[in-house]
Amino acid sequence: MSLEELTKWLVNEGIKDDVAVLTRRTVRTELDHLEPEPAEDPDIDWHRLLFAGSILARSEIRQHQEIALRIATGAVTLADSQPVKDAGAVLLDKLSNFRTVALANNRELLETDLEGRLGLGLRMEAQRRKLDHSVLMESSGNWLQVNDFQQRFWDSATKNTWLSASAPTASGKTFLVLQWLINHMRSAETRVSVYLAPTRALVSEIETNLTLLLGRGAEIEVSSLPLREKYDAAYEGGNKLILVFTQERLHLLANVLGDDVHVDLLVVDEAHKIGDNQRGVILQDAIERLERTNPNLKAVFISPATQNPEELLADAPSAADVDFVDSDSPTVIQNLIVAEQVPRKPKRWKLSIRQGVISEQIGVLELSSSPGTLSKKLAFIAAAVGERGGTLVYANRAGDAEDIADLISQLIPPVDCTDKELVELADLAKKGVHPNFSLASLVLKGVAFHYGNMPSLIRQEVERLFRSGKIRFLVCTSTLIEGVNLSCRTIVVRGPRKGIGHPMEPHDFWNLAGRAGRWGNEFQGNIVCIDPDDTTAWPNGVPIRSRYPIKRESDAVLETGDGMADYLERRADTPLSELPDVGQFEQVGAYLLATYLRLGSIEQAGFAKRHNPATIAKIDAQLAALADTIEIGSNIAERHPGVSALGLQSLLNAFRSYQKDVENLIPAPVESQDSYDRFVTIMRRINEHLYPAFMPDSLIPLYVVIVVQWLKGLSLAAMIRKNIEYHHTHGRSYVLPTLIRQTMELVEQVARFRAPKYLSAYMDILHLHLREIGREDLIDDYLDIGTQLEFGVSTRTLLSLMELGLSRMSAVSLYEKIARDDLTKEGCMQWALERDAQFETMDIPAIIIREIREKLLADDKDSQDTLSS
Amino acid sequence: MPAKPFDLGDLHFDKKGDAVAYLNTMLHKYDVGDKVSAEDAKVLMAALARHPEGDEKIGSGVAGFSVRTADFNTKCFWVNRTDGSTMKFAHRACVYGKVRPG
Numbered sequence: 001m002s003l004e005e006l007t008k009w010l011v012n013e014g015i016k017d018d019v020a021v022l023t024r025r026t027v028r029t030e031l032d033h034l035e036p037e038p039a040e041d042p043d044i045d046w047h048r049l050l051f052a053g054s055i056l057a058r059s060e061i062r063q064h065q066e067i068a069l070r071i072a073t074g075a076v077t078l079a080d081s082q083p084v085k086d087a088g089a090v091l092l093d094k095l096s097n098f099r100t101v102a103l104a105n106n107r108e109l110l111e112t113d114l115e116g117r118l119g120l121g122l123r124m125e126a127q128r129r130k131l132d133h134s135v136l137m138e139s140s141g142n143w144l145q146v147n148d149f150q151q152r153f154w155d156s157a158t159k160n161t162w163l164s165a166s167a168p169t170a171s172g173k174t175f176l177v178l179q180w181l182i183n184h185m186r187s188a189e190t191r192v193s194v195y196l197a198p199t200r201a202l203v204s205e206i207e208t209n210l211t212l213l214l215g216r217g218a219e220i221e222v223s224s225l226p227l228r229e230k231y232d233a234a235y236e237g238g239n240k241l242i243l244v245f246t247q248e249r250l251h252l253l254a255n256v257l258g259d260d261v262h263v264d265l266l267v268v269d270e271a272h273k274i275g276d277n278q279r280g281v282i283l284q285d286a287i288e289r290l291e292r293t294n295p296n297l298k299a300v301f302i303s304p305a306t307q308n309p310e311e312l313l314a315d316a317p318s319a320a321d322v323d324f325v326d327s328d329s330p331t332v333i334q335n336l337i338v339a340e341q342v343p344r345k346p347k348r349w350k351l352s353i354r355q356g357v358i359s360e361q362i363g364v365l366e367l368s369s370s371p372g373t374l375s376k377k378l379a380f381i382a383a384a385v386g387e388r389g390g391t392l393v394y395a396n397r398a399g400d401a402e403d404i405a406d407l408i409s410q411l412i413p414p415v416d417c418t419d420k421e422l423v424e425l426a427d428l429a430k431k432g433v434h435p436n437f438s439l440a441s442l443v444l445k446g447v448a449f450h451y452g453n454m455p456s457l458i459r460q461e462v463e464r465l466f467r468s469g470k471i472r473f474l475v476c477t478s479t480l481i482e483g484v485n486l487s488c489r490t491i492v493v494r495g496p497r498k499g500i501g502h503p504m505e506p507h508d509f510w511n512l513a514g515r516a517g518r519w520g521n522e523f524q525g526n527i528v529c530i531d532p533d534d535t536t537a538w539p540n541g542v543p544i545r546s547r548y549p550i551k552r553e554s555d556a557v558l559e560t561g562d563g564m565a566d567y568l569e570r571r572a573d574t575p576l577s578e579l580p581d582v583g584q585f586e587q588v589g590a591y592l593l594a595t596y597l598r599l600g601s602i603e604q605a606g607f608a609k610r611h612n613p614a615t616i617a618k619i620d621a622q623l624a625a626l627a628d629t630i631e632i633g634s635n636i637a638e639r640h641p642g643v644s645a646l647g648l649q650s651l652l653n654a655f656r657s658y659q660k661d662v663e664n665l666i667p668a669p670v671e672s673q674d675s676y677d678r679f680v681t682i683m684r685r686i687n688e689h690l691y692p693a694f695m696p697d698s699l700i701p702l703y704v705v706i707v708v709q710w711l712k713g714l715s716l717a718a719m720i721r722k723n724i725e726y727h728h729t730h731g732r733s734y735v736l737p738t739l740i741r742q743t744m745e746l747v748e749q750v751a752r753f754r755a756p757k758y759l760s761a762y763m764d765i766l767h768l769h770l771r772e773i774g775r776e777d778l779i780d781d782y783l784d785i786g787t788q789l790e791f792g793v794s795t796r797t798l799l800s801l802m803e804l805g806l807s808r809m810s811a812v813s814l815y816e817k818i819a820r821d822d823l824t825k826e827g828c829m830q831w832a833l834e835r836d837a838q839f840e841t842m843d844i845p846a847i848i849i850r851e852i853r854e855k856l857l858a859d860d861k862d863s864q865d866t867l868s869s
Numbered sequence: 870m871p872a873k874p875f876d877l878g879d880l881h882f883d884k885k886g887d888a889v890a891y892l893n894t895m896l897h898k899y900d901v902g903d904k905v906s907a908e909d910a911k912v913l914m915a916a917l918a919r920h921p922e923g924d925e926k927i928g929s930g931v932a933g934f935s936v937r938t939a940d941f942n943t944k945c946f947w948v949n950r951t952d953g954s955t956m957k958f959a960h961r962a963c964v965y966g967k968v969r970p971g
Contacts, residue, residue, distance in 0.1 A: 680938065
């Protein structure tokens, strides 16, 4: 019998029943409120299982490794005898799962000095494995212990110019990449690195983690602001620089720097999002832009469990050394559990574990009340099964998340509501959002909700307290799969959707489900799927484990064959509002047109080789016709990814034929009384000529109010207050939680996303026009409107505070106390230093004071290590 | 009653309705947020002088005029004063001499 046959036999027959018993027992220990069961499972033959486990550990197949991991974990956590526990630990060691061994030691499940009890042979083997699975941090001379994936990543990232790495969620990717990045910055010639993350939430998380890892006084700066000061310093002999950006922010920086932009190393996190509709092509454009200005660019792509990480290497320069690292190894046991109601007993739910097609009953969950609505189902089951905490509940909408969190808070045993950190978070929610924002009262009960439009300072504190265990239940929305590194012990889902209405794709589901299991903090993670056979909830059933296919948005659109050429043909003379497929084609169309303007033909572009030459030729012909009508240079088109050069030209034409005083085209400063009205007309002009970005027209006044308030540096709390006042004065009714969420959404989606994108294109074209007509005197180069909007600042003082690393919420809160609007960074630090003793008396939330002290006042307190993988 | 002629600065109108129509046309050629041209400002200056609350509207003195938002999603003329303050006015009131013409 070959090893392969033996392995197969073990899994399918040899230890099948023993593993089923073991699984049932390990899973039962994980879940709360299961009805007690009288019949004891038969004893487990540990010796037999451990022997089988050591054979399975050699297999590359995920299922085999999962069984080996389950056996090892079971032996360490369930067995009574020390030799069995020791053997479990050795098996974990064989799986290079050192973190779980460390966890067992921390929990005192293993007696000390395991190595001393091992025979000489095993001891030597363990030593060798440790050496094999360590990487040298050249910068510090320390060794970092790693698993197999991490080791391969480290070696390959160091040796190659372009690397694409893929591994499941929660396998320690981010932790390792950050370590590698810092080590690389310290030991190589690299001056400036860019770390791209798809969301602002992830940007602030990565920025925080890098700052913590580097510690105070580091010789490497970290920044998420697209400003040139630190960049210039890095090349002029100052500190090296790591910039953490979304793709949009990278374009903002590149616009400021022009052709000078030179980045040595690019890390792209969540790189599979190059396939996202509308923003994927902007990411692709950002990567290509850096590659154009530095052909020797080193690039590292990271993605969660993808099928084809090598796809990202297709556009590497031909001279680059490329490689990909792919791992599918489990790091922590994940139990996929389905919950089905016992017929005619709404309070009783049957739980079964699913492994492939096999379902094995685990037990029956007893709820305290009957769940009448879908929200109640989620809330009651989560509250019961995950009472011990670390429980994440997935809600399809932000409003649902709030409701479910409220229901859970009514069902669980009370916690210490005087806990300082929870009280401080409640205070921040009240002062930073609204006195009646429901998050405030919920966190005092150890429950919270979490969605993308929430201010980052609050969201990050929620995440931190969920990690530390003080928040025991967290109800979240799809923000979490859009890239927040947060793992949990148990995740509860029912019919998850991504965005509004779309059932989640299997790979998205598994990106979410993969967060169950805190590697190094827990032995197991649980995914509880409610009503698995309900086809409304799960149109395609509970998805089987699957990996993301990486496909660039541009490639997907080009593969529609004639779709793109056909769109471009219609695009020339049809108003955008009459084109039904704008959402699908406009962004990629803009990218193709910009490429054409730069190269004179897209046949020369890197992507052309991946597509049918006939399709490319047809599109090229359409682009040639469009390009004939365009006078703006390719450099202007390049500055505004996702905005079509056709729109830019149409706007320029509108400016040229404008009959009235040209000064009327310029936005008025937000302090000016006509600022509001100017923006109203500018948004209409953008809708008409550039892109219908601010629709419907009747909502423009609302969009402008938000944009002006945001630029004025108003706090979110003040904006919500004004919105409520408006409803009162105009006799309009409102529902407070909805109004709060809508205000947050307008800030994120309009003020921070659409307005900067289109207003900065508007300003660029306007400046072009002003130069053409000799009115350079009207051009004010203070700070790009896109940057002002992205950060919600229009004064020097506010910008300085944010340059120092404060979140906008803290910066605005402090700015309310600062009289001058022209303070530099040093001026702000001096101001803070003089008032250090008085902050507590200023009615500023404690979490904000903490951030102010951390960022503005040099104290030498050791930064806490809250980094997670 | 025969229509009375009406003058605004150098402009002569056969009847008040024509003056209102002239000002309406002027208003609508601007977008909200626009500053009124120097030429049109002269006419508006003359109009504002005949507004029943003209002195109050003029206040510290006139720096210029704008077209901006009025209630109910409409637009109207605003006077920008030399002290930086600003106030809207109804051009019909300048012609008919009543704040709310019946």
